[in-house]
Amino acid sequence: MTALNTPPLKTMELLRFSTAGSVDDGKSTLIGRLLYDAKSIFEDTLDAIARTTMKKGQEGLNLALLTDGLQAEREQGITIDVAYRYFATPRRKFIITDTPGHEQYTRNMVTGASTSDLAIILVDARKGPLIQSRRHAYLSSLLGIRHLVIAVNKMDTANYSDKRFKEIQHDFEPFLKRLGIPHLYFIPMSALHGDMVVERGENLDWYKGPTLLDLLETVPVSLSTTHLPARLPVQLVCRPQTPELPDFRGYMGRIESGTLKTGEAVTILPSGQRSRIRNLYLGEKELGEAIAPQSIQVTLEDEIDISRGDMIVSSQDSLPKTVRKFEAKICWLSETPLDLRRKYLLKHANRTVKAIVESLDYLVDINSLEQKPALTVEVNDIAHIHLKVLQPVMAEPYHENRKLGSFILIDESSNMTVAGGMIEKA
Amino acid sequence: MMTFNRLTHLEALESEAIHIMREVAAECRNPVLLFSGGKDSIVMLRLAEKAFLPGRIPFPLLHIDTEHNFPEVIKFRDKLANKLKVKLIVRSVQDSIDAGRIIEKPNQSRNTLQTTTLLDAIEEFGFDACFGGARRDEEKARAKERIFSFRDEFGQWDPRNQRPELWDLYNTRVHPGEHMRVFPISNWTELDVWQYIHNEQLEVPALYYAHEREVIERNGSLLPVSHLVRPKPGELTQRITVRFRTVGDMSCTCPVISEAENANEIILETAMTRITERGATRMDDKTSDASMELRKKEGYF
Numbered sequence: 086m087t088a089l090n091t092p093p094l095k096t097m098e099l100l101r102f103s104t105a106g107s108v109d110d111g112k113s114t115l116i117g118r119l120l121y122d123a124k125s126i127f128e129d130t131l132d133a134i135a136r137t138t139m140k141k142g143q144e145g146l147n148l149a150l151l152t153d154g155l156q157a158e159r160e161q162g163i164t165i166d167v168a169y170r171y172f173a174t175p176r177r178k179f180i181i182t183d184t185p186g187h188e189q190y191t192r193n194m195v196t197g198a199s200t201s202d203l204a205i206i207l208v209d210a211r212k213g214p215l216i217q218s219r220r221h222a223y224l225s226s227l228l229g230i231r232h233l234v235i236a237v238n239k240m241d242t243a244n245y246s247d248k249r250f251k252e253i254q255h256d257f258e259p260f261l262k263r264l265g266i267p268h269l270y271f272i273p274m275s276a277l278h279g280d281m282v283v284e285r286g287e288n289l290d291w292y293k294g295p296t297l298l299d300l301l302e303t304v305p306v307s308l309s310t311t312h313l314p315a316r317l318p319v320q321l322v323c324r325p326q327t328p329e330l331p332d333f334r335g336y337m338g339r340i341e342s343g344t345l346k347t348g349e350a351v352t353i354l355p356s357g358q359r360s361r362i363r364n365l366y367l368g369e370k371e372l373g374e375a376i377a378p379q380s381i382q383v384t385l386e387d388e389i390d391i392s393r394g395d396m397i398v399s400s401q402d403s404l405p406k407t408v409r410k411f412e413a414k415i416c417w418l419s420e421t422p423l424d425l426r427r428k429y430l431l432k433h434a435n436r437t438v439k440a441i442v443e444s445l446d447y448l449v450d451i452n453s454l455e456q457k458p459a460l461t462v463e464v465n466d467i468a469h470i471h472l473k474v475l476q477p478v479m480a481e482p483y484h485e486n487r488k489l490g491s492f493i494l495i496d497e498s499s500n501m502t503v504a505g506g507m508i509e510k511a
Numbered sequence: 512m513m514t515f516n517r518l519t520h521l522e523a524l525e526s527e528a529i530h531i532m533r534e535v536a537a538e539c540r541n542p543v544l545l546f547s548g549g550k551d552s553i554v555m556l557r558l559a560e561k562a563f564l565p566g567r568i569p570f571p572l573l574h575i576d577t578e579h580n581f582p583e584v585i586k587f588r589d590k591l592a593n594k595l596k597v598k599l600i601v602r603s604v605q606d607s608i609d610a611g612r613i614i615e616k617p618n619q620s621r622n623t624l625q626t627t628t629l630l631d632a633i634e635e636f637g638f639d640a641c642f643g644g645a646r647r648d649e650e651k652a653r654a655k656e657r658i659f660s661f662r663d664e665f666g667q668w669d670p671r672n673q674r675p676e677l678w679d680l681y682n683t684r685v686h687p688g689e690h691m692r693v694f695p696i697s698n699w700t701e702l703d704v705w706q707y708i709h710n711e712q713l714e715v716p717a718l719y720y721a722h723e724r725e726v727i728e729r730n731g732s733l734l735p736v737s738h739l740v741r742p743k744p745g746e747l748t749q750r751i752t753v754r755f756r757t758v759g760d761m762s763c764t765c766p767v768i769s770e771a772e773n774a775n776e777i778i779l780e781t782a783m784t785r786i787t788e789r790g791a792t793r794m795d796d797k798t799s800d801a802s803m804e805l806r807k808k809e810g811y812f
Contacts, residue, residue, distance in 0.1 A: 099520035166673065168654045169647045171700050178520040180698055192675060199677040306517070320530070321537045325566045333565060339530045368561030379518065380529035380562070393537055418675045432680050435537075493680045500684040505677040 097173065098306055103182040103197035103230075105190075105221040106207030111238045115207060115276035116170065116183060122283030123172050123298065167193050176302045191451070191465035194221060195416045195505055198228035199491070202306055205234045205297075210243040210250070210273070214257040220451045226264040227414065227467065227507065229487050232304050233261065234270045236297065240289065241275040247291040263454070268304070272297055311376045313486055314402030315343030318434040318479075319395045323382060335366065335382040336391055338435065341488035343399065345383065346374045350400040353391055354479045355407045359400060360387040394436035396479045405479045405489055405511075410443070412510040415468050419496065419503035423462035429503065433478050433492035440494065443471040462504075469509075483507035521706055528555075528695035529562040530679065531658060532642070535693055536562075536569050538683040539640035542693075545629075545812065546572035546599070548580075548588035549758045550715050551644030551696065554704055557713055558695060559642075560595060571598035573641070575629045577621035578605045579739060579760040587716040602632040620763040626811045630666040633690060640683070640691045643812050648700045652804035658697050664688040666810030692812075701756070702781045709774035719777070721754045721770050732765040 106112040138147040170181040184190075184197035198204055204225040208214050214235075225233055235257060243249040250273045261269055272281055273292050280286030283298045295303070323335035345351075349362045365372040366382040375381045383397065391397075398404055417423060423442065431440035447456040449467040462468045483490030494504040518526065535542050544559060546552045559568045572592055576585070592599040604621050607613045607628045615624065633641065647654045657673050659681045674682055685691055696704070708715060725736040727746045733753065734740050739762040742748050753766035754777075771777045803811075 097520045098517060099523045166655050166670065168651075169698070170654065171648045171698070173700075173702070178703075196675050196677055200679070311517075320533045323563065323566045330565055335565070337533055337562075339526060366564070368564050376518070378523065378526055380526040380533070382564075432682070487678070491678045491680065493677055493682065495682055495684060500682070500686065502674050502677070502682045505675070 097176065097178050099178050099180065100203065100301060100304070100306055101180045101182065101201045102203040102205060102301065103184055103194075103201040103225075104205045104207070105184050105194055105197070105225075106205075106218075110207035110209050111276050112183075112207050115205075115236065115238060115274075115282065116181060118276045118279055118282045119181075119298065120170065120172050122279055123174055167196050174298070174302060179301065190217070190220065191224060191416060191467070192418050194224045195228060195418075198225055198230055199505065201228075201230060203232040203234065203301070203304055204230045205236050207236050207238050208253060208257070210237050210239045210253065213253050214260075216452050218257070219260060222261055222264060222266070223449075223451050223454060224467075226266050227416075229483060229507075230266065232268045232270070233266045234272060234297065234300065235261075236276075237271060237273045238276050240273045240280065241278055245273075245275075245280075245288040247273075250292070270294070270300060272300070310342035310378070310486070310488070311344055313342035313377075314405075315345050315349075315399035316341045316405065316434075316486070316489060317345060317381075317383065317397040318436075319391055319393055319397060320435050321393060322391065333384070334388070335384055336397060337380075337382045338397075339380040340375055340377040341434070342377045342486055343402070344374060344376045345381075345397075345399065351385070351397050352400045352404060353389055354396040354398060354404065355477050356389075356395070358387075358389050360385040360389055362386075394434075396434065398479075405481045405486075407477045408480050408511045409475075409477050410471065410473050411478075411480055411508050412446075412469070412471055413492070413506045413508045414449070415462070415470055415494070415504040415506040417462045417464055417466045417468065417504050419501055420464050421496070421499075421501075421503070422464075423468075423504075425461075428497070430495040430497050431472070431474055431478075431492050431506075432495060433480070434489055436476070436478055437495075438478065439475040441473050443473045445470055472506075480508050480511035482509060482511060521703060521710065524696070524699055524703060525558065525561075525707070527679070527698065528558045531681070531693060531695040532559055532562045534681055534683065535640050535642065535691075539691070541636070541638050542570040542640040542642065543573045543600070543633075543636065543638045544568075544570055544642040545644070546574050546588065546592075547644075547758070548574070548584040548591070548716060549644070550704055550708065550719060551646065553591070553713055553715055554696060554699075554707055555642060555644045556591065556595065556597075557707075557711055568595060568597050570642075571600055573600045573602070573632060573636075573638075575625045575632065576601050576603045576605075577625060577760050578603055579621045579762055581716070581718055581758055581761055583718055584716045584758050587714075591714075600632070600636070602628050602635075604628045607631065621760045622763070623806055623811070626666075626806065626809055629812070630810050633666065638690060639685055640693055642693050642695065644696055645694050645812060646699050646701070646704075647694075647697050650803045652807055653697075656694070656697075656807070658694050659683060660692040660694065661685065662690050662692060662810065666690075668692075668807045668810070670804070670808070702778065705774055705778045705781055709778060715774075716758065718755050718758065718766075721752050721772050723750055724753050724766060725750050726753065726766065733768070734763075734765055735761065737761050 168183045182197035184193040206221045254271045274281035280288050281296045317338050317340050319336045320338040363384045363386050365375045428439045446469040448459040481489040490508040492506045493502050496503050604624050613624050613627050657676045725748050726733040727742050727748050754769040755766045771780045
């Protein structure tokens with residue numbers, strides 16, 4: 086075993102993507118097909134599926150059963166919650182965030198899209214894009230997804246017609262362009278028969294673009310934010326105060342964007358004090374340079390009072406704004422509506438501060454994208470608000486920096502996460 | 512100098528896990544790491560070490576001992592805790608049985624019985640966050656569980672009412688008596704775990720590697736012969752070369768036939784294997800399609 090001794094997997098990248106659509110669009114079948122054809126399904130799992138398929142009086146292998154999770158879901162034939170699946174090809178490792186299309190769609194879709202590089206929206210070739218497809222596309226754009234794949238599925242039921250595919254593309258594209266998602270891809274496929282998912286198949290010769298897997302293996306991992314200004318929100322301060330390390334002060338955290346190097350001039354926010362990076366550590370190892378999203382520890386040349394929630398940023402780059410007020414879009418996640426008279430806890434980049442909604446400006450109708458006036462915000466609503474925080478936060482617009490532009494709101498008495506927010510203007 | 516502006520998938524997973532561990536250390540009052548001496552908890556301990564160096568790991572370890580464990584795993588557990596100078600708390604299922612807290616049925620695996628002992632220990636020490644080494648690729652109920660998974664005052668998981676988990680802004684808040692189960696390696700697969708063991712050159716108990724062992728074949732699985740598993744009339748024992756993919760209750764943890772003698776060979780074998788980790792090795796998970804889900808709801812790991 087010589088050539089095999091170093092597994093080729095070592096330099097693989099990680100791509101996270103989400104899938105949205107309802108059972109009717111064939112989403113479960115698509116995921117099943119992707120895992121099956123990429124040979125990521127184990128034999129005992131396949132045996133279990135074959136048995137269940139038979140028990141249900143169906144023929145062959147119902148790939149949709151692969152993504153059935155909880156007992157209640159199997160009994161009712163629905164998907165309740167976000168599920169995570171994993172597969173790898175020799176080129177990449179993938180994390181699929183599978184979000185159900187119907188119940189609680191907004192809340193789940195937002196959760197799934199928040200950590201994804203790419204989103205797949207399924208469209209049934211017979212039906213074309215539905216209101217729901219538009220919703221999913223809007224939420225993907227709201228959450229900053231840069232690569233959106235429209236999987237025109239069930240092409241087998243539309244005679245693999247190139248005309249039908251073009252019709253759908255023609256129909257849907259203007260709406261998607263309005264959303265401003267930078268990279269759009271339309272792929273015709275039949276998840277049931279395996280055309281254009283992993284294999285090209287023989288039925289869609291007129292389509293010259295990539296298969297779904299080709300695309301997943303090659304799109305740039307857009308969550309990589311190393312080109313942005315360097316931001317290190319301090320998560321924890323390390324002061325061992327042991328005889329061997331009496332004066333060691335390390336600042337632990339994850340670089341949320343950019344690159345940090347030894348010797349680099351840095352500014353500490355919100356105080357505005359300046360220093361230089363003495364060392365960068367990962368465990369016992371000293372690094373000359375560290376990049377987002379590495380969890381590292383830095384020591385500085387000067388003794389400065391820094392605590393959790395402060396931010397170390399490169400002095401060369403533009404600084405994030407230190408603000409007490411900002412505008413944001415929020416997605417309300419709780420069954421209890423927003424109470425404008427209450428204070429909520431806002432968690433943002435390792436800071437948790439009290440926050441008040443100063444004004445509720447409007448709700449977004451996620452079907453028409455129109456703004457509508459509102460007196461309250463209920464579960465699954467998208468609202469535009471002005472927020473005031475009691476201590477300052479270091480913020481950037483979400484579309485510029487996902488990590489410094491996102492926050493959650495927590496209800497202090499129930500401890501529930503009630504909203505996810507994206508800063509629009511700081 | 513060449514600048515690498517991308518992390519490998521394993522570096523990205525490591526960074527995510529360290530971030531999660533530090534978040535617990537920063538926000539939770541009294542965390543603990545659930546430690547079994549198995550490979551996932553060995554990886555967890557290495558991640559904790561890397562997260563907090565040059566400081567010490569700022570939480571103790573808790574092992575729920577079924578007393579059906581492989582003796583070499585227990586020896587390994589003690590050695591590792593000692594080496595890292597972390598406090599190890601052990602609570603025993605046998606003590607819970609002796610105290611009448613649990614009634615053991617004949618021929619029952621002790622994996623399920625750990626729940627009572629675990630919840631009692633959490634209450635005894637007032638832990639508000641317990642790190643677990645569970646992975647979402649292990650099982651379909653786990654595939655739906657959050658990284659920060661809320662448990663009510665009875666230790667129960669309510670899969671239909673989980674806290675939304677957006678970006679990596681974790682909500683760690685609990686009321687007194689409630690706690691969080693936190694799974695830093697949720698997004699790792701079995702292969703990732705072995706690659707990490709290989710890259711970091713971590714020591715694991717010898718029974719993970721190929722060795723000769725006396726086994727019997729029962730219900731289509733191999734069972735290791737021990738004081739808990741004796742051949743029934745008509746069953747033949749045989750000595751073959753095997754390794755374990757998981758280490759749990761000796762009475763129901765099955766080895767697989769393998770010649771893999773080190774982490775690298777296991778990686779190659781795992782990359783090619785066609786049977787899931789739990790399917791190959793845990794008889795108790797075959798009982799019902801929903802057995803893990805039911806156990807988790809009651810407060811299991």
